Amino acid sequence: MLRKLTVYLMAVILLVTTTACGSPTAQAPTNPAANQEINRVRTSPKNNLSQGEYPVQQATYDDGDGEYSLMLLNTPPGTTPVYRSTDLQMARLTAEEISGGKKSYLKIDNNNASLHLTEDFKIEYVHNVTETVNNPQTGQPQTVVVRQQSGFWAPFAGAIAGQAIGSLLFTPRYYMPPMYQPGIMNGYGG
Numbered sequence: 001m002l003r004k005l006t007v008y009l010m011a012v013i014l015l016v017t018t019t020a021c022g023s024p025t026a027q028a029p030t031n032p033a034a035n036q037e038i039n040r041v042r043t044s045p046k047n048n049l050s051q052g053e054y055p056v057q058q059a060t061y062d063d064g065d066g067e068y069s070l071m072l073l074n075t076p077p078g079t080t081p082v083y084r085s086t087d088l089q090m091a092r093l094t095a096e097e098i099s100g101g102k103k104s105y106l107k108i109d110n111n112n113a114s115l116h117l118t119e120d121f122k123i124e125y126v127h128n129v130t131e132t133v134n135n136p137q138t139g140q141p142q143t144v145v146v147r148q149q150s151g152f153w154a155p156f157a158g159a160i161a162g163q164a165i166g167s168l169l170f171t172p173r174y175y176m177p178p179m180y181q182p183g184i185m186n187g188y189g190g
Helices: 002-021 032-038 095-099 163-169
Strands: 052-062 067-072 082-085 089-092 105-109 112-117 123-134 141-154 184-186
Touching: 052 112
Parallel strands: 052 123, 089 112, 141 184
Antiparallel strands: 052 067, 052 105, 067 082, 105 112, 123 141
């Protein structure tokens, strides 16, 4: 008796969930403004950090929008610990800073940010795999992100071999990540 009741109960639950989840009619959103939010381009938040140096816990580079996202430590109360920028210079820590025990940090000076890194610091590299598809509503082709792949980029890992140009690495400059490849990427890119 209990088996029959269990079988019938499972059949009813399966029927209800199939009917509820498999509805062929699409419902239009009740709020037309909600549809406009989907197509809005995300803008970078205003970074409100005061001048100073902030230790960096983690860094991410997204090649979809060219934005660096840094997770900072010791930010002032009420300030977000995430610093975002598409305009970020990088420099390697000097030998004096390393021997003094200094770790990777973000330096804010007159609203200009520079990221000072140890040789082995790895930046997470988020690669967006895109595909061109036709928009079913407009019929126009559009580029969409189908998946994201993650790897790591070590901007100054090859600096030990290039001691001849080492002095150039200590001043902040713009560095582009190399072309994406799975695993750890070393080097400066183009």
